[in-house]
Amino acid sequence: MTDHPSRALAAFASQLRFDSIPPHVVERTVNLYVDWLGSALGGKGARPVETIARFARAARGAPEAQGACDVITDRTRTTAYFAAMTNGAASHFVEQDDVHNGSVLHPATVVFPVTLALAQALGASGQEFIAASVAGYEVGIRVGEFMGRSHYKIFHTTGTVGTIAAAAAAARMLKLTPEQTLDAFGSAGTQASGLWEFLRDAADSKQLHTAMAAANGLMAAQLAADGFRGAQRILEGAQGMAAGMSSDADPAKLVDRLGERWATVETSFKYHAACRHTHPAADALLSVIEAYRLDPDDIASVTAHVHQGAIDVLGSVVVPSTVHQAKFNMGTVLGLVAWRGYAGVNEFERDYSAGDIAAFRERVTMALDEEVDRAYPARWIGKVTVTTRDGRTLQGRVDEPKGDPGNTLSRDEIAAKFVRLAAFSGAASGEEAQRLLDAAWGIAEAQRVSTLFGEGASA
Amino acid sequence: MTDHPSRALAAFASQLRFDSIPPHVVERTVNLYVDWLGSALGGKGARPVETIARFARAARGAPEAQGACDVITDRTRTTAYFAAMTNGAASHFVEQDDVHNGSVLHPATVVFPVTLALAQALGASGQEFIAASVAGYEVGIRVGEFMGRSHYKIFHTTGTVGTIAAAAAAARMLKLTPEQTLDAFGSAGTQASGLWEFLRDAADSKQLHTAMAAANGLMAAQLAADGFRGAQRILEGAQGMAAGMSSDADPAKLVDRLGERWATVETSFKYHAACRHTHPAADALLSVIEAYRLDPDDIASVTAHVHQGAIDVLGSVVVPSTVHQAKFNMGTVLGLVAWRGYAGVNEFERDYSAGDIAAFRERVTMALDEEVDRAYPARWIGKVTVTTRDGRTLQGRVDEPKGDPGNTLSRDEIAAKFVRLAAFSGAASGEEAQRLLDAAWGIAEAQRVSTLFGEGASA
Structure with missing residues (x-):
């Protein structure tokens, strides 16, 4: 030392x-x-x-x-x-x-x-x-x-x-x-x-x-x-x-x-387009929904068991009034995951305040969890408790949310996310995005890093 | 409220x-x-x-x-x-x-x-x-x-x-x-x-x-x-x-x-060209020197009685190695005041490490003073205890250092300081400084604030 x-x-x-x-x-x-x-x-x-x-x-x-x-x-x-x-x-x-x-x-x-x-x-x-x-x-x-x-x-x-x-x-x-x-x-x-x-x-x-x-x-x-x-x-x-x-x-x-x-x-890597503190619970909820083949309407309540940092950052927003705020709202993220299967840029833009999402949001609470909090920030464990309308109490858990080092994105997944983001904002057409991607994958071999666009663009 | x-x-x-x-x-x-x-x-x-x-x-x-x-x-x-x-x-x-x-x-x-x-x-x-x-x-x-x-x-x-x-x-x-x-x-x-x-x-x-x-x-x-x-x-x-x-x-x-x-x-306004935390003690020392007509060589030691903030900001420098650091050194400031009568930009530039100043510096200590600390930061009281080589212990005190609201600088003093600073850095000749001053005193009456220099200068 x-x-x-x-x-x-x-x-x-x-x-x-x-x-x-x-x-x-x-x-x-x-x-x-x-x-x-x-x-x-x-x-x-x-x-x-x-x-x-x-x-x-x-x-x-x-x-x-x-x-x-x-x-x-x-x-x-x-x-x-x-x-x-x-x-x-x-x-x-x-x-x-x-x-x-x-x-x-x-x-x-x-x-x-x-x-x-x-x-x-x-x-x-x-x-x-x-x-x-x-x-x-x-x-x-x-x-x-x-x-x-x-x-x-x-x-x-x-x-x-x-x-x-x-x-x-x-x-x-x-x-x-x-x-x-x-x-x-x-x-x-x-x-x-x-x-x-x-x-x-x-x-x-x-x-x-x-x-x-x-x-x-x-x-x-x-x-x-x-x-x-x-x-x-x-x-x-x-x-x-x-x-x-x-x-x-x-x-x-x-x-x-x-x-x-x-x-x-x-x-x-971020898979969902929301604050990272929501991702472990989002993936845990997805695992419950898949394991028990739940319909979102079957779900009476969700408790996300989180670390203190999540409560500090996410706790201040109750009813999000903008897309950006919605990305910091656990209920909205879990609602999008439950109803749309994914909380991506398009899902947020279209539906963050849609009726089904807002209703689901009201059924979500966060609770400090000792195990999750102890593991944080080295590990971001996802844990949820789901109660169903027919009276069941179901537990969901992921130890590494999608995108984490042990569960990383493939180059294909990264490329798909890239094309989706470029299209979302209109910053590049599909063809342009593909050209940018081809050059970007080769950045480590570039003799000279130059402009990404137009005439002088790197190979 | x-x-x-x-x-x-x-x-x-x-x-x-x-x-x-x-x-x-x-x-x-x-x-x-x-x-x-x-x-x-x-x-x-x-x-x-x-x-x-x-x-x-x-x-x-x-x-x-x-x-x-x-x-x-x-x-x-x-x-x-x-x-x-x-x-x-x-x-x-x-x-x-x-x-x-x-x-x-x-x-x-x-x-x-x-x-x-x-x-x-x-x-x-x-x-x-x-x-x-x-x-x-x-x-x-x-x-x-x-x-x-x-x-x-x-x-x-x-x-x-x-x-x-x-x-x-x-x-x-x-x-x-x-x-x-x-x-x-x-x-x-x-x-x-x-x-x-x-x-x-x-x-x-x-x-x-x-x-x-x-x-x-x-x-x-x-x-x-x-x-x-x-x-x-x-x-x-x-x-x-x-x-x-x-x-x-x-x-x-x-x-x-x-x-x-x-x-x-x-x-x-700052009269001395040093960290403001040194000014109360500097003025208090000046008052002792003037009251008892001391020669700097008569002084065996000086204790500056200061607020905690002065110790926090000034305490880390013992032997200054640059002009700027010297401005954050109580001993150097009191040495300049004692030997040169003023701790201005020229005094620092020429003499911050001169033999007499460095020797005086070694005779200066700071001590936390309850009264000064309690009054701070609303009032910056200056208190020093001077011991002389012939065995006397003398107290000096100022309640408002020169430049403070109750002891403010006159327009003449501000103008003199202005001309001194412009000459010190070479940013303006005496004539240019006077022209800049004339315009600056009239800023509140300007119809339109424009460049200070050259052709387009405000009147």
Whole structure:
């Protein structure tokens, strides 16, 4: 155990070589990238995403100016800073981006906006892109684990810790030294922000959190490259992130088996298009419905047995008034699963307040479960108790929800989700989506990462 | 007492009319603006400031593009976003910008970068500029008081709360409705950040905090103008700023005598160019030296009797290794005061590590004082105990350090400080400084706030 974990973590990110990353980690990182790109396409047209995109254009204030970096939702190009900001906003909107269970961090939406933009700006190779992305995942996940459960009760970890993940990815992309990378951590950590308060008002802050985590992390690394100094112990210091925003931080987690444990492959894909805290119960309910061949109308009540974090995040919404809020409502998610078999983007868009779904919602309650809570956040166990109208009490359970590392999505499933998201938002036709997919699967082999669209597109 | 203090505060900021601001408050706001402009000029050439300016140019990525908003340090023009960012960085560097005692907030460096940039972008009148600036001060100060002493132990209030002050000023400048202003508070508060950890490494984060508080606050208001929703109780809500970053927050302070108590005029000017926590003791030491006609060599030791906040912020630096760190070192400040009679920018630059100053530094200690601590932060009492080489024990005391509201600077003193700062950094010649001063004193009467420099300059 080092006496300076921030420094050890910065050195790891700075020195991570593509050749030292095992092939299965590279392969999974490509899958995570493709999955992320689908989510970014899926954000096109969403009001908060388009508002941030308009802000970015106005802040730049240079209508004719071009750039090397794709804005995925509208296929314009801009600087790395504004591309990271806009793509960071876009890729978290449909609630389909990945999540790491133990850290409760959504790494893709803060890491790939940065690595893609910088790789395009620098004309870097696919191998560099992968190495930098893995650096972002490995750092971000460990910092999320370090900050602990107390942090997540008030703070949106993907906003706060995501800034460090983005900085680590950017630092590796810019080939910063370990010392510069530590400076970047300092400038990123002192900008770490993101509060859950917005949830109870269905406000738009979630997109702002991911946009600015990506942009601020990139800024921190660019400043460090230019000699800007940051705090050397921003994570574990006496007036650092944990001191200010956690009561159960454990510095040992920052350097947990660096280079041996690949946290990147522990990341889960999202199958349902809802807050991840609903997925275990959704899959458990599906298992009961399938096992007992229940009709949704047979179900009198469902109790979802959950961890405390689920209650903290989902508990504030009783009757959702927007699609986005519905994705944070256990009753709506279980209703969609029961009636439609799947809680995807189209199901939410069409039916979140449909009569049958709203009626089912009223029959769902959450209860804190000791076993589930103890296992969390390392494992997200799904448990439900279903009572039927004919008086039966049925138990459902899944130990790994669909998309979790032990129950991961296949490349076919990821591709299908990608095409579905592109079609949902209208960001790409079926043919365009297929072309984007073909290129995206080959990102690790690219000699030079360039624009995804049009003439200059990577093979 | 309202049951929704965030909303009451947003409504106040949104509806503040120039005509309802008493003349003495307008006059003091002009003084604060002039004092701020001097600090911004003083930041020219400082490495962290220039690094942020380079970042802003690269992030914009449009070398030919112009804008309506002055970058004060280099007289270029850009968009409101990047002007706020760069001027926010510049105006906090020389540690000469104002401070409000009760909130421990430096309002000028987060408010004026926003109001000046937006007034220039919109061609707004001087009266609108003053009203928006006062809105920023009144809101920011109350939010700082609300967050309490526990917040300031870990967080740099000017970074965190400064984001809300900047948002309030920007919202008023953009003529947002009360509802939109509340949205802006939500988007600002969820980006509130800034940790003291950087102090122990003499890192550059202080400039980043003020740059991004100004830029993020402006962003929050621009997003709100475009329909982006924010949390409705970002300050006092169960997962809001106080819940996450304070243990002694008092919501009543948010709405303390709105429109009756003018907190703006409670703001202190900085006389010495050091962290404000050193000023009471510096003035108390000066009073002893003057009263007993001491020679610095007569002094065997000095104990500065301080409040806990001073120990928290100043305690981490023992031997300063940079000018900036020296400004956070009680011994260095008292040494400069004793030997040079004043701890100004030139004294720090030339002598912070000079032999006599370093030797004096070793004779200074801080001690927590119950009376001083109890009075803080409403009053910043200065108390020192001096022991002399000939065996005397002498007490020094000031109840209001120079620059405090009851002991404020005259316009002549502000002008002299302005000219000194412009000359120190080379940002303006004596003649240019005088021209800038003449225009700045008349800002409240300007029909239209335009560039400060060159052809298009305001009268």
